[in-house]
Amino acid sequence: MTERKTVYKWFYVWQFEEEELWLNEMAQEGWALEEVGWCRYTFGKSERGEYTIRLEMRPFDEGYVSFMEETGASYIGRVFQWIFFRRKSSLGPFDIYSDMDSKIAHLERISKFLSIVGFANLAIGVANSMGANRGGWLNLLCATVLMYALGRIHGKKESLEKERRLHE
Numbered sequence: 621m622t623e624r625k626t627v628y629k630w631f632y633v634w635q636f637e638e639e640e641l642w643l644n645e646m647a648q649e650g651w652a653l654e655e656v657g658w659c660r661y662t663f664g665k666s667e668r669g670e671y672t673i674r675l676e677m678r679p680f681d682e683g684y685v686s687f688m689e690e691t692g693a694s695y696i697g698r699v700f701q702w703i704f705f706r707r708k709s710s711l712g713p714f715d716i717y718s719d720m721d722s723k724i725a726h727l728e729r730i731s732k733f734l735s736i737v738g739f740a741n742l743a744i745g746v747a748n749s750m751g752a753n754r755g756g757w758l759n760l761l762c763a764t765v766l767m768y769a770l771g772r773i774h775g776k777k778e779s780l781e782k783e784r785r786l787h788e
Contacts, residue, residue, distance in 0.1 A: 738766030
């Protein structure tokens with residue numbers, strides 16, 4: 621039986637790159653990501669640097685998962701819209717985004733998701749605040765956090781678009 625450990629950690633959507641970096645640092649220390657859940661990561665002992673971890677926000681698609689598996693990647697799991705993959709480092713570099721446009725498209729998917737959920741919370745919060753329900757403040761708080769996240773993602777997207785224009 622291999623040694624395992626579970627880490628409970630909050631993941632902010634605008635820090636997905638830092639989250640991926642942390643997961644890869646764990647792999648470098650010999651802890652391979654095996655399972656994911658809401659604020660929960662389960663790792664199994666492995667060779668140091670045996671795996672490279674990638675995560676991506678996208679709707680679940682069996683065809684896409686099959687495509688990723690054809691490249692040698694293993695589907696670990698998903699949390700909401702976030703899909704986690706790992707691949708043996710010995711297979712070479714493992715990048716989900718092959719170019720600047722695919723990185724920008726990923727940020728656009730994140731923005732769309734945050735906009736929908738954020739505006740829904742805003743509408744529910746305003747409606748509840750105007751009625752007898754006193755719980756509207758919670759939706760308004762969620763909308764505020766989601767709009768903050770949207771702003772952070774938008775800033776990343778603008779930086780990539782500016783960089784793309786410089787290289788054209």
